[in-house]
Amino acid sequence: MAAATGWNRIEEREWENMYMPDEAAVHLPAEWRPHAATYLAWPPAGSLWGGQAPAVQRDIARLARTLAEYEPVTLLAGPAEEEKRARRACGTSVEVVPIPVDDLWIRDTGPVTVIRPGAAREGVDFHFNGWGGKQRHPHDAEVARNLLRHEGIARVSAGITAEGGSFETDGEGTLLVAESSLVDPDRNPGRTRDEIERELKRVLGATRVIWVAGVRGEDITDCHVDTVARFVEPGVVALNRPWHGDGPDVWTRVYEQARGVLEEARDARGRRLELVEIAEPDPYAIGDRGQEFLASYLNYYVANGVVVLPCFGDRRADDRAAGTLRELHPGREVRQLRIDAVGEGGGGIHCATQQLPVAP
Template sequence: MNSVRFPAESAAHARTVMGWPPAGSVWGRDTAAVRRDIAAIARTVAAYEPVLLLAAAEDAEGARKACGGGVEVVDVPVDDLWLRDSGPTFVIGPDGGPAGVDFRFDGWGGKQEHMRDGQVARRVLAALGVPRTLAPLVAEGGSLETDGEGTLLVTESSLVNDNRNPGRSRDDIEGDLRELLGVTEVIWLAGVRGEDITDCHIDALARFAGPATVVLDSPPPGSPPDVWTQVYEQARTALETAADAHGRALEIIELPAPDPARLGRRGADFLGGYVNYYVVNGAVLLPRFGDRRADERAAAILRDLHPGRDIRPVEIHTLAEGGGGIHCATQQQPAT
């Protein structure tokens, strides 16, 4: 029996790993603004657990000034800030110590330059002295969601895709995921290919909030039918008939997105959903978008689902314009 264990995000963390967007990155003129968003997240997380921030040597001093003394900056250069995807996926190894899976980040199927980011998982694990397993498939951390009890939630559009795993079947990929992560039940949602850079990562659609409990991103009331409402409807239907690794039916908690009309002018890539929240030791970080009613509703839902944790809204307007959120920009190392 595989003794690797993939803990839930709500389990205790040793640290959070993040990345500092470098000068000359894809962020262009928005680099200063997105750095402010990353610094706000890093400072908030650092109030609850250690933060390891990756930065090129020439950017390190500015990163330290922006993030404060509670954040450790290390010399690991990155192309972009999305450490959930480029960084290692941490697990508990057979010996009970930390281990990391390198899912061979390829720029979300070759969509973005990743000369540095393709080496991030290896370099982070080496810096931390954590054993590394090189996966036989390509995936990103944002495409993997677990309850910590043997259940994995994924989208087919992201993993069973020729831009990452050409010629490989869903069964092949599922077998590798079971072996690498020690899971026993994989729930597949359809997702959608080609509509965003991730090919519909699970962490912007559905998240485990506890045993047999799934939080589902849902369109705001009155949303017209489009590709994303179809993704939501398919996901809800699939989750209603799914069971976790222990045979339990899933309780589905909807987390409505904010009203786009209340958010001002936003770009086509804007990720305007709350389900990309991040759970740390003692707190939950979620985006604050400016639709007060929706912001407060999301905070109340997550407070009920994570009793005893502080609810910490963080404004991430520029980060969200890049198609990601707080969860996408962070990666946890479980405590052992």
């Protein structure tokens, strides 16, 4: 899909001349760049899922087997009985490694891999603390460190606490972030937005950060940006449009504020952003769901040759979302999976995955 058009080409050249990336800086590749592997985590029985754990495990096994058709998949599991259960459920196409976890949300607990000049990979550890202490996750707090040790990748300790779902990159120096999940006294006490932005730029190699407001306290993540707005290519952003049928609510206000910011924003290369909306399904068409259920197609994952996104049972909305993402990611298959058990925990496919980029 073409990047945004219709604005003055002289202006474009002026902005591109102003874009001077630091050649010594790290680089955070976009999700659609080639992967060496995808990481997932196996939620153990006896975890916070309680009696829902078997259904959630089935969702994760289905996701792991699907992704393994396109790229290597590494699944973290422990203790030993959970490792055995994961191997049985996922089969030989998925590598299971004995790293203990508390839950499945490896987008937030795992390392964020950046590329150093000279093609060396480093993993940034953002010190997961249970989304600002909302839950206790002693094993997950060590996932980034343990996984990097397993892979033999150097670890970088970030100077802030964050989760991988709290920022989005275009791979060209631009980050999208929600203020509500980062400028937070339970994650980064005493740190200002400017200080947090400087640290994001330092460890991720960004040159421009676009902030949307988000909302605090409405979900456990305090509104991660990967359920609000996603880069689909440089200059093009997919925007989640909440269900409007029952009138405006807090998520409608989040959407409207984010849209207003993104309509005025420029990326690291000075481009205005083209916005493509992806509407949520009709809640009355998907059955009775819990209060935390995440009914957002935006929580998809882009892997080698495929886009994997949820389907919810609203056939019209499911087909429309798949068609839009097919247009936005030409040349990739689009696979839709039912992950209703994972959705009941307030997350989705993107929350359950973390990519390891190929070292150039």
